[in-house]
Amino acid sequence: METQITNNRLxxxxxxxxxxxxxxxxxxxxTLLALGGSGGPILLRLYFLKGGKRIWLxxxxxxxxxxxxxxxxxxxxxxxxxxxxxxxKLFSIKPILFFACAVIGILTGFxxxxxxxxxxxxxxxxxALIIATQLxxxxxxxxxLVKQKFxxxxxNSVFLLTVGSVVLAFHSSTDKAAHESNRQxxxxxxxxxxxxxxxxxxxxxxxxxxxxxxxxITYTLVMEMQMVISFFATAFCTIGMLLNHDFAAIQxxxxxxxxxxATYYVILAVxxxxxxxxxLGAVGVIFCASSLLSGIIIATLLxxxxxxxxxxxHESFQVEKGVSLVLSLWGFVSYxxxxxxxxxxxxxxxxxxxxQSQSQLQNDSPVxxx
Numbered sequence: 001m002e003t004q005i006t007n008n009r010l011x012x013x014x015x016x017x018x019x020x021x022x023x024x025x026x027x028x029x030x031t032l033l034a035l036g037g038s039g040g041p042i043l044l045r046l047y048f049l050k051g052g053k054r055i056w057l058x059x060x061x062x063x064x065x066x067x068x069x070x071x072x073x074x075x076x077x078x079x080x081x082x083x084x085x086x087x088x089k090l091f092s093i094k095p096i097l098f099f100a101c102a103v104i105g106i107l108t109g110f111x112x113x114x115x116x117x118x119x120x121x122x123x124x125x126x127x128a129l130i131i132a133t134q135l136x137x138x139x140x141x142x143x144x145l146v147k148q149k150f151x152x153x154x155x156n157s158v159f160l161l162t163v164g165s166v167v168l169a170f171h172s173s174t175d176k177a178a179h180e181s182n183r184q185x186x187x188x189x190x191x192x193x194x195x196x197x198x199x200x201x202x203x204x205x206x207x208x209x210x211x212x213x214x215x216x217i218t219y220t221l222v223m224e225m226q227m228v229i230s231f232f233a234t235a236f237c238t239i240g241m242l243l244n245h246d247f248a249a250i251q252x253x254x255x256x257x258x259x260x261x262a263t264y265y266v267i268l269a270v271x272x273x274x275x276x277x278x279x280l281g282a283v284g285v286i287f288c289a290s291s292l293l294s295g296i297i298i299a300t301l302l303x304x305x306x307x308x309x310x311x312x313x314h315e316s317f318q319v320e321k322g323v324s325l326v327l328s329l330w331g332f333v334s335y336x337x338x339x340x341x342x343x344x345x346x347x348x349x350x351x352x353x354x355x356q357s358q359s360q361l362q363n364d365s366p367v368x369x370x
Contacts, residue, residue: 022288025219029284030297036278037301041119041128042308043271048120049313050258050267054249055120056240059112061268063105063237065276066230069223076220092215093224100209101225105232107202108279112237114195121188123315128305129324130192131298135161135331137200138295145204146211148292153338157331161299164327167320203291206283222287226280300332 044058052058073090081088093101119127139158142148209225210217241247257264285294306325309315 026285026288029281029288031281032277033281033285033294033297034301034304036274036276036281037298038304038308039274040271040278041305042312043267043274044116044119045123045309045313047267047271050264051256052253053120054241054244054246054253055113055116056237056244057246057250058116058120059109060234060237060241060246061271062112062116062275063108063230063233063279065272065274066227066234068273068276069227069230069280073220073223073227076223080220091224092218092221093228094215097209097213097215097225098228100213101228102232104202104205104209105229106236107198107205108229109233109236111195111198111202112233113240114191114198118188118192118195121184122192123309123313127188127192128302128309129164129328130189131196132161132164132302132324132328133193134196134200135295135299137197138203139292141201142204142207142290142292142295145208146291148204148290151338151342153334153341154292157296157335157338160327160331160334164324164331167324167327200295203282203286203294207286207291210287217287219284219287222283223280226283229283230276230279296332296335299328302328 040062044061047058047061077088077090115131118130122130136158139148139150139154143150206225215221254261254264259267282294282298285297303325
């Protein structure tokens with residue numbers, strides 16, 4: 001829990017962090033991101049399919065699970081207190097970092113609303129494919145904000161994922177619900193696209209916040225930051241709920257829900273928990289590696305979400321979606337192949353430098369004559 005960033009370096013490259021710890025922490029956050037990234041959209045769509053109609057309520061659910069983060073923070077606090085004594089503070093986040101997280105939280109709350117608006121009007125398979133464009137936005141903003149380096153494979157990946165999502169723009173009349181007009185479908189389409197662009201900006205912004213923070217970044221502090229971000233995002237959505245009278249409508253929706261009143265409340269609670277997994281996993285992967293990798297993993301979850309939507313909700317899977325999915329998978333493979341090549345190249349560089357050094361020493365040594 002006490003892994004630190006020093007000198008603006010990412011913790012995954014930290015010398016004092018064991019390889020086992022690096023892998024375990026990255027694996028943990030990838031797992032959280034996978035659970036939330038696939039389960040969150042499925043459960044949110046279930047809310048709408050079974051009679052839910054409140055956009056602000058569904059937006060609220062995406063970050064309302066922030067109290068869950070208190071438990072691992074408490075575990076970390078007990079562990080730190082046992083080592084450092086009673087003077088250990090429960091929260092270590094400083095005011096300037098708190099303010100930065102508050103701003104990110106408000107942006108996240110607005111993004112929640114855009115996403116929930118789109119999910120309410122689109123099949124989960126379609127909205128998931130649109131969200132794949134988030135990788136292109138993440139890559140672009142990562143280049144601008146944190147000077148992310150790109151290879152030919154990365155550029156190819158971003159291009160394929162973007163084209164794969166644009167294909168969906170030509171698909172409307174057969175994909176929308178029977179009671180939904182073309183206008184509603186396109187509004188949902190572009191609102192989801194806007195949500196993708198905004199969160200594509202938020203991910204590199206979080207990485208930039210890590211780098212510019214005036215204090216050492218530990219994983220415990222990352223959890224505190226996520227809790228602050230989610231709190232302000234939830235507060236933003238709460239204001240929307242109050243203005244839209246959503247709190248007064250919850251009991252009525254529960255009574256009218258197709259799955260029953262008790263199940264309705266269970267769906268709300270579990271949805272909030274899964275979305276918190278998603279957000280905590282996303283910021284954790286940024287902490288362990290980069291915002292671009294976080295975006296890649298989010299996009300990689302696309303086939304899982306597609307399969308779950310077809311399996312549980314019997315959504316259709318037309319030709320356009322198939323083409324988009326193939327292009328997306330091609331993009332994923334391109335990115336990871338490029339990463340493997342870069343890793344192999346970096347591993348070979350020290351060996352090559354050592355060989356050149358030894359060769360230079362041999363050439364510089366005096367030659368004995370008979």
